[in-house]
Each structure stands twice: as C-alpha cells, then as structure tokens.
Amino acid sequence: MDKVRTGAAVLVAALALVAGCSSGGGGGKGDGGHKGAAPPPTITPANGTQQVAPEQPVQVKATAGRLSDVTVTDAKGHKAEGKLSPDGRSWQTSWGLTPGASYTVTAHGKDGDKQSTATSTFTTVAAKQKLESGLSPLDGENVGVGMPVQLLLSDEVPSKAGKQAVERALELRASTPITGAWSWVNDKEVDFRPKDYWPSGTKVKLVAHLAGVKAGDGLYGVKDRTLSFTIGAKHYTRISAESHEAKVYNADRVVRTMPVSLGRPGDDSYTGVMIAQEKDAHIIMDSATTGDPGAYKIPTEWNVRMTYSGTFVHAAPWSTGAQGNSNVSHGCVNASPEDAKWFFNFTNRGDIIEVTGTSRKLRFGNGPTPWAKSWDAWLQDSALGQPVTTSPL
Numbered sequence: 001m002d003k004v005r006t007g008a009a010v011l012v013a014a015l016a017l018v019a020g021c022s023s024g025g026g027g028g029k030g031d032g033g034h035k036g037a038a039p040p041p042t043i044t045p046a047n048g049t050q051q052v053a054p055e056q057p058v059q060v061k062a063t064a065g066r067l068s069d070v071t072v073t074d075a076k077g078h079k080a081e082g083k084l085s086p087d088g089r090s091w092q093t094s095w096g097l098t099p100g101a102s103y104t105v106t107a108h109g110k111d112g113d114k115q116s117t118a119t120s121t122f123t124t125v126a127a128k129q130k131l132e133s134g135l136s137p138l139d140g141e142n143v144g145v146g147m148p149v150q151l152l153l154s155d156e157v158p159s160k161a162g163k164q165a166v167e168r169a170l171e172l173r174a175s176t177p178i179t180g181a182w183s184w185v186n187d188k189e190v191d192f193r194p195k196d197y198w199p200s201g202t203k204v205k206l207v208a209h210l211a212g213v214k215a216g217d218g219l220y221g222v223k224d225r226t227l228s229f230t231i232g233a234k235h236y237t238r239i240s241a242e243s244h245e246a247k248v249y250n251a252d253r254v255v256r257t258m259p260v261s262l263g264r265p266g267d268d269s270y271t272g273v274m275i276a277q278e279k280d281a282h283i284i285m286d287s288a289t290t291g292d293p294g295a296y297k298i299p300t301e302w303n304v305r306m307t308y309s310g311t312f313v314h315a316a317p318w319s320t321g322a323q324g325n326s327n328v329s330h331g332c333v334n335a336s337p338e339d340a341k342w343f344f345n346f347t348n349r350g351d352i353i354e355v356t357g358t359s360r361k362l363r364f365g366n367g368p369t370p371w372a373k374s375w376d377a378w379l380q381d382s383a384l385g386q387p388v389t390t391s392p393l
Contacts, residue, residue: 038111039063040118041070049122054099054212054220055165058082060091060118065111067091075102095169096212099220100126128218131155133210135227136368137349142232145197146275147350148370149206149227155219156187162215163383166190169213169221174390175203181388183373183381185365193370193378195387197352198231200251203393232348239313239333241269241357244324246313246333248343256346258339259324261316262358263331269355270331272362273371274306276351279344283314287330296330301337302344306353308367313353315340 044059045052058080060070066088072080080103081094097103105120132154137143151170157163167182172192180194198204205228210221236249241262248256263269283303287295289310303314316323316334323334333355335343352371355362364372379387 038065038109038114038116040116041067041107041109043105043107043118043120045120045122047120047122049120051125052097052122053214054097054124054127055214056097058093058097058103058105060105060107062089062109062111063116065109065114067107068110068115069106069108071106072097073104073106074098095209095224096214096221097124098211099124099130099222124212127220127222129155129216129220131157131210131213131215131219131221132223133208133221133225135206135208135225137227137229139227139229141229142348143229144276144348144350144352145200145231145234145236146273146352146371147198147229147231148275148368149192149204150368151190151208153188153190153215155215157215157219158187159216160383162219163190165213166210166215166221167382167384169209171207171209172388172390173205173207173393175201175393177392178202178204178390179387180390181379181382181386182384183370183378184383185381191368191370192388195375197234200231200234202231204229204231204390205393232350235347235351237343237347237351237353239353239355241271241327241355243357244326246335246343248346250346256339256342258335258343260313261319261322261324261329261334262327262355263360264328267329267331268358268360269327269329269333270307270311270360270362270366271355271358272369273352273354274311274362275368275371276347276349276353277305277307277367278349279304279347281344283312285310285312285314285330285332302340304344304347304353306333306355306367307362307369313340313343 042061058072070091084091102123107118109116134152136150178194182190182192184190208225211224213221234251239246246258246260247254280303283300285298285300300314303312305312313333315337317337319328319334320336322328362372
C-alpha cells in the first residue's frame, strides 16, 4: 500500500512540473504558466514568421488584464510607433515597417499583481522596387504663404489604392491648425496646399511615414522622411498687363509700385496666380530652351522664376523705355535693374505673384501651381477625396 501511495505522489509531482513549464498561448513566446505570472499577451505576426507584408500591422492583445508596455524594434534599434487602445487590452503599430528587415516584439502584460512577457521575432518581405522620394520646400526654409508641400516620387503610382496608401502615410503637423488637402499633380507627384493661404508665422512639419507603404505590386517605400519649415511674411504681388504696373504688398500694404513690361503679342505672359518658385541672380535666357533656337540669348540679372517653362520677373535695362507703357518682352516680366534687384531681395520662395490682363492662361502643372485650381478642383484630385487638418506640432 505504501508503494502505491509513493508512486501516485511521484506522478502528481511530475504532472505539476510539466504544467509549470508550459508556454503561453498565441503568437508569441511567453512565461504565463509560471507561478505568480499572468497569461502572456498574444502577438501577431507569430514568432519565427517570414515574409511578412510590410504594410501588415503588428498587433498585440492581452490574454488577461491589460498591456503595460509594447516595443517593436528592428535590428538597428529603431522603434516602430504604435498605439495602445483606450481599454489597454490591445496595441497596434501606427505605420508600415521597413521592407526586408527583422523585427522583435516584446510585450508586457499585467493582471492584478501578476505580470507576464511575450516576445516574437519575424522578418518582412523585401521590396522588388524601392520607392524613393524628395521633398520641397527645403528643410528649415522660410517660405511664402502660397508655398505647397511637394512629395516627388521616383516611380509612378498609377493605382488609386497605391495613391491612397501614400496619402495615409503623410502626417502634417502645424503650430496653428490648418485645413488643406493632398492632391496628385501626376502619378509621381502629390502636393499639399491649405484651403486658403498659410497664415504668416506658422511652423510646419511633415513626417512622411513612407517605409512599408505598398504603392504597387512589389513597389514599397523604404525610408521615412521629415521636413520642417516656417511660413514668412505675407508677400503678394499683382501685375497688370493692361496698366503695365506691378504692385507689391507686404501684409496687405503696398510697399512698392514698379513699372513693368510683359509679353508682346504672340509671346503673351501667363495670366493666373503663380508663386515665386526659385531665385537666381544671374541667368542666360536662351530661346533654345523654348524650342526657338537663335531667337535670343541674353544674360539677365535678379531673376525670380514663376513657371517651369521659363517665365521670370527680371531686370531688363534694354526695355526701360517700354516699362510702364507697353508690352515688349518674350513673355517675362521686365523691370528696371533697381526695381528687379529690390524685388529679388524682398521675395521668398512661395510668395504669391498674380498676373492679370493677358489672353494666355496659366496651365496647371507649369511649376508648383496649386492656386491655379479652385479648392473643389484641388480636392477632386486627392486619392482620399477629403480635406486634412494638421495635428499639433
């Protein structure tokens, strides 16, 4: 009889030992069966998973109690952003993951005075094509109230789903709440503009969470980008082809009136709302760049570009006699050297320049031209089709 009791005791002890060493359920490795430990959280993707889609969110759920801490870290030590649910029972990454990378998830849970830990290591699928990007304005630049934010892509994103994925990854923050929208200029460029001009003094930051964005079949963003800039004073210039005059405003006050000469008949200047796109103190204007080689090749000074096709405000000492009374240029806005130099120094990229009184209408896309469209038309070319309100900076 004593031998039977002893054998039973050994069997009970063995079963207890097996129970004490069992792992937690779900996708991650856990320690939930140890004495005093809560059941471990579950992690998706499960430990050891290969070829995870970078756009697939990492999800962690508490088996019991609440989650106390979750980290998702790549092999370089970079942590992925994520959000804890209001009830504390689930957590999910906020943005995509880097393609072709290894990640480790560590999740801590708590149920009363019991704690638990679960981990999972997985790898993401590599991109067949890498979507690279460029941004404008420049980081740290002080720009005018009409400046758009431009995201320039290395590859075309032809599908609506791809465009929507790109737009969702673009997070704009501002010191003042701004309502605007992203709009596709073409399949390789998407721009943001406010509904109205930016308020002066606004600080803006773009965080482009492009890593892991699926823009097409095998086409993934591979790197996040950031950009910060400040909106300067409200500069606005109105140029009339009929009065041959440019009125320059600073915060709605005229600070200079300049006699000008615009494009002659057949070479009319563009009518429309443009921005100062770039500045160059010295340029050689060559008609070959407009498809008419040999017509002219003239060095110019104090050039402020208004269109990609080559419209500038610049100094033209050869046409001062016409400035203020007639239009004789090849399409640019001619001003005296003194006025042109002043305007060059006064102007920031992104300042508004509006030309009126010509028969030639500005074509959208001839440079960054966000104000060539109405707000409704701008919104129509958003893949998400809705306005965006900036988050706090």
